[in-house]
Amino acid sequence: FAVRHRVDEIVVEDGRAVGVRGATLVPCDLDRGVSSPREETGTFEFRGGAVLVSSGGIGGNPDLVRRYWPSDRLGDAPGDLILGVPEHVDGRMLEISGTAGANLINRDRMWHYTEGVANFAPIWPSHAIRIIPGPSTLWLDATGARMPVPLFPGFHTTASVEAIRRTGYDHSWFILDSAIAEKEFVLSGSEQNPEMTDKVVKKFLSRAKKGLPPSVGEFAEKGVDWVVADSLEELVTGMNELVREGEPELEVEKVREFVLAMDGQMDNPFAKDAQVQAIHNSRRVLTDKLTRIAKPHKLLADSGVGSGSAAGSGGPLIAVKVHLMTRKTLGGIETTLDSQCLRPDGEPFPGLYAAGEVAGFGGGGVHGYNSLEGTFLGGCIFSGMKAGRAMAREV
Ligand SMILES: Cc1cc2nc3c(=O)[nH]c(=O)nc-3n(C[C@H](O)[C@H](O)[C@H](O)COP(=O)(O)OP(=O)(O)OC[C@H]3O[C@@H](n4cnc5c(N)ncnc54)[C@H](O)[C@@H]3O)c2cc1C
Known part of the structure; x- marks a missing residue:
């Protein structure tokens, strides 16, 4: 087990992988996930009866992600991409394995997320935290249109990526309130934040007093993508302050229309709004009802009279500008069912696994074009x- 040893080449002799060569890197004791120095101190070569490549995907390398982006399926590659994995997930070993003679397949298969927010305390460059949302958040695309049915938050990752890319923008908007955030927002990757890993709960609890759930309080306070407001007008003004040059501003009346459309169905047990139906359906699972899905309620206090403005019983309104963020690589080195690499002619590569x-999590793409959350x-x-x-x- 050799830390700070970077493989740059697979040694192949007489058609067989017999070892690896590379550079030793300057020692460092930085925390997990932090970009480490690449200054070389020497070279090394290790030999063995066989070589196993298990170097991870390409999600830390936005250039590679864009190069292999499946434009035909998901629309043009995004310009604005934040990164859900550390910088060392750089995909270098894929090219190195290809140069050694391994066959690379399904490079256009990837699994990225739509709900990325910038980490206010980044561990790696462009560090994205993923919001794992529940079904109650209203989701608008960058133009202010409601995301198409059935693309409710957390429902269909790849189809949502496509819908967002087809707008021509790389972001979309979550609109919710404090009660929904408290029950339904889980921040994946935020365990990297020292405050969470060190379990400094006091700070978190102090935020609860401000009407924000502890789990998202610091993000809402310090994160660049968050707006918290007591009225819809204030919220949309804050959202428009996050809009960059070339991105569309949102119209408060249009946003109100969508909020009221959902609010108006909240009391109806036979709701006609497909998302409200989905909320009711999700709550039929007792564990989800108790732990994961907010009690159905209106975002606005006066939504019944058709001119809603002030935040309702769920506390302050929250808007989050969510971005496309990288995560998993679903293609890569082609292998046999024994994980032995194949050559481009389909023959097994002796000694290389x-x-x-x-x-691609096995074989070169065991998931196909899609996947199921958590099966990686x-x-x-x-x-x-x-x-x-x-x-x-x-x-
Ligand atoms: C925040 C986050 C949450 C996730 N949540 C889930 C989840 O809930 N469920 C799930 O199933 N999956 C999840 N995943 C995905 C899953 O964790 C990864 O797909 C998995 O860890 C990949 O494992 P691996 O061993 O193939 O690669 P990695 O864990 O990336 O390890 C590769 C190793 O190879 C080293 N390496 C790379 N190149 C070289 C080189 N040239 N020389 C020497 N060493 C090299 C790297 O430093 C690294 O240590 C998550 C990923 C992230 C980032």
Whole structure:
């Protein structure tokens, strides 16, 4: 186990992978995920009976993500992309494995998210935190139109990426209130923030007093993508302050129309709004009802009279400018069912194996074009197990 050893080449002799070469890097004791210095101190070469590549995906390398972006399926590659994985997830080993003679496939398969916000205390460059939302947030695209049914928050990742890219912009808007944020916003990746890992709960609790849930309070206060307001007018003014040059401003009357359309159905057990139906449906699972889905309520206090403005019983209104953010790589090194790499002619590559995200979580793309949330580590472990057993047999 050799830390600060960066592989730059797979050693191939007589058509067989027999080791790796690379550079030793200057020692450092930076925290996990922080970009570390790349200054070289020397070279190394290790040899073995077989070589396993398990170097992860390309999500920390926006240039590679854009190069292989599936424009035909998801619209043009985004210009504005924040990063949901550390800088070391740079995809270099894919090119290095290809140069050694391994076949790379399905490079256009990727799994990115629509709900990224900039980390106010970034660990790596362009560090994105993902909001894992529940169903109650109103979701508008960059032009202020409501996202199409059934693309409610958290419902269909890849289809939502496509819908957002088809608008020509890289962001969209979440509109909710404090009660929804408290129950439904989980921040994935924020465990990287020292305050959370150190479990400094006092600071979090103090925020609750301001009417914001502790879990999102610091993001709402310090994050660049958040607006908190007591009225809809104030909220939309704040949202427009986050709009950059070339991006459309939002019209308060249009936003109000969508808020009232949803609010107006909240009391109706036979709601006609598909999203309100989805909220009711989600609450049929007892555990979700208790822990994950806010009690249906109106965002605005006076929505019944058709001119809603002030925040309702759910506390201050919140708007979040959410961005496309990278995460997983669904294609990569093609392998056999034993995780042995294949050459471009389809023949197994003696001595070379690949497992985990670098192999598209197994085989070169076991998920296909889509995926199911949370099923990625399983592919890493399974393809690693297959590789381990085959390598043990081989050596
Ligand atoms: C915030 C976050 C949340 C996630 N949540 C989930 C989840 O809930 N469920 C789920 O299933 N998946 C989740 N994932 C995805 C999952 O964690 C990754 O897909 C998985 O960890 C990839 O494992 P891996 O071993 O293939 O690659 P990695 O964990 O990326 O490890 C690759 C290693 O190779 C090293 N390396 C790379 N290149 C070189 C080189 N040239 N020389 C030497 N070393 C090198 C890297 O430094 C790194 O240590 C999440 C990912 C992130 C970032």
